[in-house]
């Protein structure tokens with residue numbers, strides 16, 4: 001679960017942008033300005049609190065993740081920019097890709113895992129999140145739990161590790177960082193020092209225990225992230241809050257190293273371990289693998 005504490009920080013430090021009732025899907029999305037070319041689009045009324053980020057360059061805009069599709073995020077994006085939009089995803093779990101199908105241009109990984117998720121997630125994968133108890137209010141007009149479906153999308157271009165997405169005067173570097181999923185990626189905005197991390201890091205309970213996660217890959221990805229820390233101004237996480245302190249990048253790597261040490265304390269349950277760290281936690285398989 002994510003908590004309201006994040007709202008306080010965000011409201012003090014970042015301006016909320018009024019995109020209008022229709023574009024915000026009747027207030028389902030709350031848009032924050034991180035700077036005048038960078039916006040966070042948060043869905044605060046679902047416990048997942050998914051966050052998408054819009055990075056605008058001189059020629060194109062990049063939308064990082066499209067959320068769960070309770071609302072139409074495309075209307076929100078169009079209220080912020082009239083530049084052509086490229087959609088990328090930090091990974092292809094349903095809660096990051098569900099509005100992809102609304103956009104013309106989607107970049108993703110060249111993996112069977114990604115192609116399978118892009119064909120549409122079956123009901124069993126999202127059922128526990130698409131129900132009234134998951135939502136605290138402000139459901140968009142016309143949204144219907146019964147008729148919800150996860151619509152597939154096409155990938156127009158495969159992203160390589162180290163590839164640069166040039167938005168015009170703004171270069172976004174792609175880093176392949178498997179671990180949470182095989183197709184997890186980070187997007188690093190070289191000019192501002194923003195690092196979009198999706199579910200690979202957010203300051204809450206990280207999921208490294210599921211069948212599609214890999215502990216060793218995650219550890220190696222965390223090492224890359226720790227190496228990048230001196231160049232990062234803000235982490236842009238995939239859930240919960242719109243920015244996080246870059247100190248967490250080093251802490252994440254230390255946490256993965258610590259989880260390999262049999263003396264590090266943890267709680268057990270349902271074939272998994274839960275480790276608590278300073279400001280975040282991690283669920284891993286028992287033993288970690």
Ligand SMILES: [Zn+2]
Nearest residue numbers: 091093180199
């Ligand atoms: Zn995920």
